Amino acid sequence: MRKNVKDAYAAAPGGAFYEGRDAFLRAALESVAGQFALDGASFYEFEEKSGLLRLRHRHACGVSFEHEEDLKPAPGSAVARALEALEPAVSKSAAGSFLFSPFRFDYCDPAGGRGVIPCFGLFRLERGPRRRGFSPAEAAKADAHLKSFLRDYYKAEFFSLNRKYDKNVAAITELTEVFATALRVRDSFRHILAGIQTYFGFDRVRLYLIDEKNRKLKGELSADIRGQIKSISYEEIPLEAGAHRFADIVLGRSSGAFMERYKDCVLYMPLSVQGVTIGLLIVDNLLSQQRIEPQELAMLKSFGGQIALAVDNARLFDKVEELSLYDELTKLPLRRYFNQRFQEEFYRAERFKQPLALIWADVDYFKEVNDTYGHQIGDKVLKEAGRVILSNLRKIDFPCRYGGDEIIILLPQATGEEARRLAQRLSQELAELRIPVPFSKARELRVTLSIGISTFPQDAATMDGLLEKADDALYWVKSHGRARIALYSEVAEERKKAETAGGIKDAPAS
């Protein structure tokens, strides 16, 4: 139990140091039991509000132990007198002799608050019925002995509070930094939750954001007590009064008796920026049912504004990034983003020797559509093409608006035939679409796609080569009547045949 000075925070009268308050109390009880030949010694805390004495530690039969027992002193009893006068009192009964040594001290909040923290309780010393009782002189001596310990108990309590205060200061400094540097949504939400968990250690922290468009509160992330962070995007709560307690909180309605009861272990913190609520942060100790310290609640609340700003910044940053990486019309990634992903996927395909297919598609007669019906209709065509493409791809596929009406789709782990099947599905779906053109005679417009496909490693061994071959195949389709699909390997085969047959002018150049 004895520790070196560095790790300790309380000193016993003999100069020994103890690791924490519990070890200190244990030592005090063992010391007084030994010095005054007791059969038992107990330490109680007194809760003035309920009038109950709470047993914390006991030493009996040579063993020290923690125990839980709530007892109410009988009015007029020796215990009640001791607590009232803050003077030691003795009693004797068939069960033995007892000495009650009360104490009370208040200490200032080390965080500089105006309040004082009370520490009120008593020691109960006992001897069996066949042993002698406590004489006034012995009672005074035992009381003085305990008081000398209590001076150090005071220090122990103060240091314990001070340690909490230090922790809070560290939390303020480091969390502020986390919130200020959190920019990207995917990372920042994780950082924010991990930061809160690191410093406060709640059973759980959950973040919900408001989806204004759909009037929903959507789950984002949840961090548990072990620091594991997982998505809770499956949680969606309609933002309507009475639909759910979370919705009521965000809408500023009454939280009800249920939440009032658990306010000690749950904090619901609406996140607001410039008066607009953007989400809800919930921290709880529901699993452990442990009280969240009021100072921690206050500190977290004071961070509310910063957390909300950090969350909002991250969302704005993502929005800006989305605008710079995605085409607003087709919702497809732009060429800049494609180049980056193409490099990654090509590297992966090379490294793991997996196939990679590339589809290059072009809307047939797009220039004519624009010239005849105007750019509004042209935009509609592209928008529909984007929608059809996005709804048909696998998660790992990556489309891109390469420029104008040219669209490229990267298909990792796909062969030429698999790419052809996807291309057929896209062509067919697009060909079946009727785009309304109110001012034209036909009242509707139908469009088709020309598609060229190349594959790695069959057709090309480099990124440029793969693009070039897909473009080659597309050119061949365009020069053979459009609205078709061609694999480069087939085009090359055809070209070879044509060359053998005497040179056909429209065969693609090698």
Added chain:
Amino acid sequence: MKIWLLSDYDHRKHLAFKSLLARFSAAFPDVPVEFSVKSRKSLWESLFAHLRDSKRNPLADVIEIPQNWTELFSRLGLIAELGARVEALGHKRFPEFILKELCRNDEKRVFSAPWWLEAPALFYRPQALKSAVADPERDLATWEGFRAALDRVGPPSRRRGAHALSVPGSSGSVSVADVLPRVWGRRGGLFSDDFNRATFTREETAGGIEDWLELAVSGKIELFSPDRFENGPRPPEECAFIMSSRKLGGRSGLKMLPYPGYPSGGGLMLVYNLSVSASAQDPEAAAAFVSWALENRNLSIFTESFGVFPCLKPVFEERLREERESGVYKRLFSAPELKPNIMVYPTAELLLERALWNLSMKISRRDYDREDLTRELIMAQGEADYLLSLY
């Protein structure tokens, strides 16, 4: 090696463990070992404190836990798998009813080793019941019979605070440990059989709780025992009835019956296990201590010292054969039931504990009403249901 032992109202447990450790140290002088006795609340807090800040709040290497904490703390990664390290676990040398709850969700891995168990029962003093109960065996078999007898039997002593019924281990407020045997007796429970919802307000559960609270309301048991300070715990000779899950000495003149309300036998058993911390510095040594503590002789001496049963099958069966009240114990163990070992169960008990605390305060202030029980149970059930949806 550090060991955390659960605190017990009976000092004999602490002393028994102290002498167990003395024997261990004599057998293995090279293994330094020390123990602390932690209250249930403090142990719970220490385990969660470790999760929050493991450096500042290290765990002991070996930890005694109630069996139904195993699922929770194994899932939180605090206790280590023991199946391969403790021979008795590997060979499943425990009664079937213990194994059933030990490995409810994972039959391959075991995270704690059953150590000892206790069975709540009713003890009565034949002398005190002479004129009030004609046939104790028959009349005290049901709760109603027991309750009527309690009304007819006065406290044997005229001393202030003397009661006909004593419940050792129950102090302060009414606790979960007090009410659960009666809840089980009414075939109630805290959760539905499929563990999809909490059932605090179900008639059987609420009724069981109400039966026990009624004892406090009618003054048959005393809450927050005001005279405990000056008179200490009530000696057994001052009571006509004792509800205890420990064996009471043969010299006390008491006779034993199954807990009232279990006419066909059986009942709720409370099992306590040894676990090894997942962050133990030497997990092999810690597991070796668990194995040593579970050796027949060590287990037998330890459990006999404070009147409980060993969990190891051969020792358990031998104890049952040798028991003075073996007939009653055989009935108790004929259909034993354990508290479910599911993740949210310990928290559900805390929720119920909080409700019982509020109700106890009301009873002690004499402003308790039946509506208070309904309201408290609805609140606690709502929270337990919410927890079920989360974990």
